[in-house]
Amino acid sequence: MRAYTFTQARSVREAHSRAGAHTxxxxxxxxxxxxxxxxxxxxxxxxxxxxxxxxxVTLDRRGLHVGALERMSDVAANPTVRRHYPVIARALELSAxxxxxxxxxxxxxxLQRTRCxxxxxxxxxxxxxxxxxxxxxxxxxNRGHAILGTSDDCAATHPSDLAVALVVLGTDVHxxxxxxxxxxxxxxxxxxxxxxPHVENVLRPGELITGITVPRSAWAAHxxxxxxxxxxxxxxxxxxxxxALEMRGDTITKARIAVGGMxxxxxxxxxxxxxxxxxxxTEATYEAAVRHAASGSKTLEHNAxxxxxxxxxxxxxLTALEEQR
Amino acid sequence: xxxxxxxxxGRSGVSRRGFLGAGAVAAAAAAPLMATVADASTxxxxxxxxxxxxxxxxxxxxxxxDPRGTLLDTLREKLxxxxxxxxxxxxxxxxxxxxxxxxxxxxxLTLAATTNGREVTTIEGLxxxxxxxxxxxxxxxxxxxxxxxxxxxxIMSAVAMVDEGPARTDDEIRxxxxxxxxxxxxxxxxxxxxxxxxxxxR
Ligand code: FES
Ligand code: FES
Numbered sequence: 001m002r003a004y005t006f007t008q009a010r011s012v013r014e015a016h017s018r019a020g021a022h023t024x025x026x027x028x029x030x031x032x033x034x035x036x037x038x039x040x041x042x043x044x045x046x047x048x049x050x051x052x053x054x055x056x057v058t059l060d061r062r063g064l065h066v067g068a069l070e071r072m073s074d075v076a077a078n079p080t081v082r083r084h085y086p087v088i089a090r091a092l093e094l095s096a097x098x099x100x101x102x103x104x105x106x107x108x109x110x111l112q113r114t115r116c117x118x119x120x121x122x123x124x125x126x127x128x129x130x131x132x133x134x135x136x137x138x139x140x141x142n143r144g145h146a147i148l149g150t151s152d153d154c155a156a157t158h159p160s161d162l163a164v165a166l167v168v169l170g171t172d173v174h175x176x177x178x179x180x181x182x183x184x185x186x187x188x189x190x191x192x193x194x195x196x197p198h199v200e201n202v203l204r205p206g207e208l209i210t211g212i213t214v215p216r217s218a219w220a221a222h223x224x225x226x227x228x229x230x231x232x233x234x235x236x237x238x239x240x241x242x243x244a245l246e247m248r249g250d251t252i253t254k255a256r257i258a259v260g261g262m263x264x265x266x267x268x269x270x271x272x273x274x275x276x277x278x279x280x281x282t283e284a285t286y287e288a289a290v291r292h293a294a295s296g297s298k299t300l301e302h303n304a305x306x307x308x309x310x311x312x313x314x315x316x317x318l319t320a321l322e323e324q325r
Numbered sequence: 326x327x328x329x330x331x332x333x334x335g336r337s338g339v340s341r342r343g344f345l346g347a348g349a350v351a352a353a354a355a356a357p358l359m360a361t362v363a364d365a366s367t368x369x370x371x372x373x374x375x376x377x378x379x380x381x382x383x384x385x386x387x388x389x390x391d392p393r394g395t396l397l398d399t400l401r402e403k404l405x406x407x408x409x410x411x412x413x414x415x416x417x418x419x420x421x422x423x424x425x426x427x428x429x430x431x432x433x434l435t436l437a438a439t440t441n442g443r444e445v446t447t448i449e450g451l452x453x454x455x456x457x458x459x460x461x462x463x464x465x466x467x468x469x470x471x472x473x474x475x476x477x478x479x480i481m482s483a484v485a486m487v488d489e490g491p492a493r494t495d496d497e498i499r500x501x502x503x504x505x506x507x508x509x510x511x512x513x514x515x516x517x518x519x520x521x522x523x524x525x526x527r
Contacts, residue, residue, distance in 0.1 A: 033435075103434065
């Protein structure tokens with residue numbers, strides 16, 4: 001690991017005042033410490049923000065507010081979250097391991113870096129890690145890579161389960177920098193790789209995630225998260241789906257769908273949502289609606305199975321949700 | 326062991342691969358390093374070491390640690406508590422599981438510098454004198470290991486799992502213990518041990 005200075009900030013203002021060039025904020029550390037050991041990240045300054053007052057899980061008329069430093073395990077176990085936003089609890093429980101969930105923060109979860117093996121290996125070319133060096137995955141081992149939102153420079157998936165669930169729920173992310181605060185929708189927070197895969201979101205230098213707000217909605221309580229992976233637990237998604245439905249009797253009046261493990265960012269599927277709306281919740285409806293779920297996707301040598309896996313994951317998630325009713 | 330040789334530093338020596346890969350970044354990072362060390366609030370005078378006061382298994386320690394040092398290396402090399410094992414050192418196996426303020430965490434991804442004021446429990450702190458913790462006894466009774474390398478992490482994880490709320494089924498034990506990998510694949514006996522250890526802990 002490269003040398004860095006270590007300081008602890010007690011307030012958001014203090015964190016900003018310490019944030020210069022080559023500064024990394026440290027929360028749970030499960031991404032940063034890992035990537036510093038691998039030399040993938042080499043900040044000159046690490047600012048420990050765990051003393052910041054960015055805590056709390058509260059529900060009011062506007063929705064659910066979660067402080068950025070709340071730990072994944074605490075949010076997953078929160079009775080309000082479990083009752084009103086089951087898709088969030090489920091996505092968190094299916095992430096990582098109990099130990100990692102005790103450490104990792106909600107803000108950090110949204111900012112975790114891709115698991116692409118080339119990104120994590122400094123001996124290989126990677127545009128995300130070293131802009132302009134090339135993408136080893138496009139011609140290399142790319143079984144786990146994205147099929148949606150990729151470019152000629154990058155096909156790395158976004159690894160967060162939580163982000164997929166939050167995108168479905170129309171979550172807002174609250175940001176703070178020395179210049180002030182702002183709120184952006186999570187769906188617009190993540191950027192596509194394009195020709196600049198090293199830019200992953202709209203965060204400005206020195207800007208912090210302070211919390212999230214998940215609006216109240218009828219569909220939030222009728223939601224679930226399904227995760228498909230190579231081993232049953234403690235593994236990243238090969239495919240995942242967050243689905244939320246608003247029903248009148250047997251008829252779907254509103255549908256929200258997003259998938260993970262498929263895109264270079266959490267991926268909403270508005271065409272599938274439209275195709276479900278106004279129809280009865282039956283397997284025939286699901287099968288028809290997901291037919292074009294992967295349209296516009298681009299497969300690579302080893303991940304050609306993903307469009308079919310995407311469709312089947314969606315049908316299974318929708319079926320599971322209906323069985324819960 | 327040299328007590329001044331801070332945990333984490335020894336292993337982090339420049340590898341050829343890392344050096345070639347990130348040389349430019351390191352050079353850029355080196356310049357501002359010296360200038361800001363002095364105003365670092367928790368960094369002590371001089372070389373950027375951080376003072377940490379931490380309670381480990383009931384004993385209070387005041388240490389000066391390299392900010393890069395992990396809790397894992399600090400426990401093993403500075404405090405000579407080698408019961409906590411280093412498997413992957415990347416958060417992928419659970420061998421290094423300890424409790425910090427009563428919660429199970431991975432000591433390989435915890436910077437020692439962040440443990441100021443905290444209480445750490447390791448496998449060495451579980452027994453009550455010669456009396457083994459019920460979970461330790463259960464692992465022995467059920468032969469819940471082969472080589473034993475993953476065992477301290479398994480036991481620390483299992484104790485915390487029971488504290489979080491008892492597991493009702495074997496499947497639930499498997500899921501909630503999934504952060505602890507056993508290379509010897511002693512899983513059937515580990516599940517037996519956790520089930521019985523949980524019973525004994527009530
Ligand atoms: S040594 Fe910490 S998880 Fe493997
Ligand atoms: S007993 Fe050998 S790794 Fe688990």
